[in-house]
Amino acid sequence: MAQEKITSFEVAKLAGVSQSAVSRFFTPGSSVSRKTADKVREAADTLGYRPNVLARSLITGRSRIIGLVVAYLENHFYPEALEKLSNALQAKGYHVLVFMASQTAGNIDSVLREILDYQVDGIILASVALSSELGGQCKAAGVPVVLFNRHQNDPTLTSVCSDNVAGGREVGRLLARAGHRRIAHIAGWEGASTQREREAGFLEGLRECGAELYAREVGNFAPESAREAARRMFDTGDRPDAVFVANDHMAFFVMDVLRFELGLSIPDDVSVVGFDDVPLAAWPVYALTTVRQRANAMVAETVSAMLAQIENPGTEPTQVSIEAPLILRSSARKPQARTD
Known part of the structure; x- marks a missing residue:
């Protein structure tokens, strides 16, 4: 009974x-x-x-649930950032419902429709974009959306991202000023705003120093694609002497190919720079020079923006860029100090 x-x-x-x-x-x-x-x-x-939380939500009109969508967790940056997001939202009395999605627009739209069925109070999209149709549906349902680590050309959406352009620019300046002449880039997924912004800043930094891009491959933010890109780029007689890899996750696999397959020395034969500054980047086995994404600051801005829109539906959307400093380690040559 x-x-x-x-x-x-x-x-x-x-x-x-x-x-x-x-x-x-x-x-x-x-x-x-x-x-x-x-x-x-x-x-x-x-x-x-x-x-009975569900019963209370029917009375108050608030589920106190935030839908969190992420496209992939292979990148070491996301598990840590999502843990921080979940903890920060829980500290504010919200529960987090995590959904996985692929990078395809159709899949993301399907996942978002499912999330709306759960009567969530808000949606955070980490590493994925939002179609204009679904954006309209979320707005009509009164469900605020915040993009985490993505920008989108839609002034009605709030986004929180690192200053990828400035970070990429610093990488370009570093490699050019260190005396490199054959500077390459292994790009991530070209549909991502993070990739486009990092590369745009990188090319700008090279131009400022009178340098230009020597070679380019695409790694799609995926390990095997990054390995193949490194093999095509460096298994030649006129290989680059420096490479900016669009994120740390790919950079680790690129470094492994350079050292263990091709027998190259880092940074004597080739300098390698990444982007994210995940914990593994500081390990002596990689000691990766990289651009730091300040996860704590990004999470704080994301939670603040989400709660502001939930509590005050008329809140204007904002596009936040967080400073992304260059972290110097031993995987890349450093510019020589001027003596004049």
Whole structure:
């Protein structure tokens, strides 16, 4: 025989408080006195009471659930960033529902339609874009959307991203000023705004120093594609003497090909620079010079933007760019100090 569900009225009676006090105690963001909280907690534990979150959402119109969509977790940057996002949202009383999607627009649209069925309070898209049709549906449903680590040419969308252009520019300047003459680039997925912005900044930095791009391949942010790109680019007699790889995840595989397959020395034969500064980049086995994505700052801006739109639906969308500093390690030659 199924046990009858304990109600908040029973908790209130045992605790000697009002039912509204019990409701406030279990409502994130509400306040009750410490004395009342202790009474309610003890009574709830004694009776085995748990609030019905779904029932409350029907009354309040808020599910306190944020849908989080990510296209892939192979890139070491995303597991850490998504953990920080989840923890930050939970600290604000929200639960996170994670959905995986591929890079194809059709798949992403399908996933977003499914998310809307869950009556989420907001959607964060990490490493994926949003079609204009789905953007309109989210807006019509009153569900705010924030893009994390992506920009999109849509002024109605809020986005939070590193300053990829400035980061790429610093890489171009570094390699040119270090005396490299055959500077190459292994690009990521060309449909990503991060890739386009990083490469645009990189080329700008080269031009500022009177240099130009020597060779280019596409690694699609994928390990095997990055390996193949490195083999095509460096297994020749006129190989590059420096390469900017569009993210750290690919750069590790590129470095492995250069050292262990082609017998090249880093940085004596070739300098390698990445982008993200994931924890593995600092390991001595790679000691990767890279551009740091400041995950804590990006997460803080994303959560702030999301909550602002949930609590004040008329909030204007913003496009936030977070400073991305260049981190110098030993995988790339450094410019020589001027003596004049």
